[in-house]
Amino acid sequence: MTRHTTLTGAGLAVAVTLALAGCAGERASGGDDDADVTPADAWSFVSRPDLTPPIVTVSTADDAASLVRDDMYAFLGPKDLDRGSAMQGAMIVDAEGNPVWIANTGENSAFDLRVQQHQGEPVLTYWVGRSGFHGRGEIVILDDTYSEIGRVTTADPLGPGNADMHETTITPQGTMLLLAYVTAPADLTAVGGPRDGYVLEGHVQEVDIATGEVVFDWASLDEVPVTESVHELPEGGGTRTEPYDYIHLNGVSLDGDGLLVSARNTGTVYRLDRATATVDWRLGGRDSDFTMDADTQFAWQHDAQRRADGTITLFDNQSEADADRSRGLRLALDEEAMTASAVAEYLPPDDRLSATQGNLQELPNGNIVIGWGSQPFYSEFDRDGDLVYDATFTAGTSYRVYASPWTATPATAPDAQLIENGSTASVFASWNGATDVSSWQLVSGADEASAVEIARVPREGFETEIPIPDTGSLGAYVGVRAMDADGDVIGGGSARIAAPEPTPGG
Incomplete structure (x- = not known):
């Protein structure tokens, strides 16, 4: 087995909090009580004061073949129970940690x-609903304008609205796992x-x-007895009001003509036959x-996947009882001799x-991205297993983290805010979710049709400040236009600018 090296100096101290069982998906803060709160350690934007996403801090190795390149x-x-976070x-954030798209889901946590790919086109998917150690909700599908084009949830015999937050995978057959x-x-x-009990x-x-029809259904009690659980039955548990979370499924993925199902509380990856809905074999537990x-033993694992080379990867939350750090793990299986061997592990730069x-x-290039679950980090390792990118964010946890190309032009118009301070003024412009904005153009005139360019500045992060060189040059209409790298206006031209609201108590 290859024990991969770590990036010297990239480690950030972190406090470890152990949950008793399951995924820490508790309902995060939101709602009216938070409406006027701008948390510490969060972004704030003049043009979008309703958005206060966490700050992402990035460490990257010099000349690394990472997300930046x-x-x-x-x-x-991101989710957190602390209302001050x-x-x-x-x-969505870029390689430098700057926000690109922010969706405030309020009291409905967003997972995964x-x-x-859906119907040959790239789409965004995420789960929303009410969550604890498990959840009840549905999966939202958005197109590249961030317009909702569908929702998916469970069906009979489970009924609608019971989809758990742990899995949202779209298959090539147009189904969702x-x-x-x-x-x-x-008993x-x-x-x-x-x-x-x-x-x-x-x-x-x-x-x-497309139809909501169930094409596969498997129930754990049919084949997995409670004696396989490695999660201790809590005192007073196992009742109708406090049912025993004996298996805690937390991932399902395609494996040829079968499925790989990760069960946290049995410490096992099950291979299911997709045709007969029966267990082929058990790995671990x-x-x-x-x-x-x-070297191959794992515990409380997540996200088991069969890779193109035949190996299986997973996130090993803690490989031993006295483990001081989680790891990514790649295993080779000999399904004739029924042996497992460790090919590689991917280690964090700290405990x-x-x-x-x-x-x-x-x-696709062979690099590995790891989302560190209940620790607010995500990392990238190169093909040789060296850590080339490490990022941390200032808000609780993220169930999973992915890296991917993405191109989007929002259906909504850009947002802008004019701020005047005596003889000087600036316009703050943003366009939540736009990926192709290269520069911002400030225009003004008697009306939108007659508006001409007053200034043009390069885009800088989620929100860009455009200084107004001469407030006397402003007409009745003031607007902004998002420009692409070729200098063309994208997204329908300009957005109106509202006067700032009065400061409370001012």
Whole structure:
């Protein structure tokens, strides 16, 4: 096994918080109580005062073949229970950590934001709903104008609106892989619980996006007994009101004609036969079908994926009981000898132990992106396994983090705010989600049709300040125009500029 090196000096101190079980997806702050709060350690924008996303700080190795070179974006869903922290929601940031698109989802946490292919086109998908250690909600699909083009959720026998936040994968067949939990009766005497007890039974569904029809359904109690769980039954648990989370499914992905299902609370990856909805084999856990040495053993894992070279990758939250850091892990399986061997591990630059959440993404160039789950970090490793990019953000956690190219022109107009200070003035311009803005043009005139250019400045991050050289040159109409790299106006031209609201108490 290759033990990959880390980036010297890129480590950032972090406090470790261990959750008792499951993914820390608790409802984050939001709503009217937060409307006038600008959190510390968060961005604030003159043109969009409603958006206060977390600040992202990036460490990058010199001359590294990283996100910076590849001109990719990071996709994350920051969330936090602390009302003094940055807002929750879906968020796209560039390689330098600057926000590109910010969606304030309020009390509905946003999970698993990423770019996927649907009907031959790139789309954005993310889960929204009410979440705790598991969730009930639906997956939103947006096109490249950020217009909603669909929603997907569970169907019978689970009923609508019960899609869990842990999985949102679109398949080439136009279906979506979903997870859900159902409170079900179970005999818990073998684990110290009541005979007439209750568990959270894990379900895997594959749903046709166009029709909502269920094309695959699997229920964990049919094949996975409660004795496989490595999660201790809490005192007083196993009742209808406090069902035992014995399996905690947290990921499902395609594996040829089957599916790989990650179960956190059994410490096992299950391969399901897609035709018969039965378990082919178990990797890890108490009843592993594979012989595994110390290097291959994982615990509380997430996001098991079969790769093109036949290996399986996963995010190993803690590989041993006394582990001091989580890791990315790549395993080779011999499915005839039924043995597993470790090919590579991807280590953080510090003691970054993530008790919950997390993912591992393989990029087309062979690089690896890791979202560190309950630790507010994401990283990129090159093909040789060296850490080339590390970023941290100032808001709680992100269930997963992805890196991907993305091009979008919002259906909405740019936002702009005119701020006057005596004889000087500036316009602050932004266009939430636009990826092709190269510069901003300030125009003014008697009306929009007759407006002429007053100034032009390069785009600088999410919001750009445009100084007004002479306020006397302004007419009745003042506007901004977003320009692409060729100097062409994109997105329908100008946006109106409103006068600033009075300062409270001023």
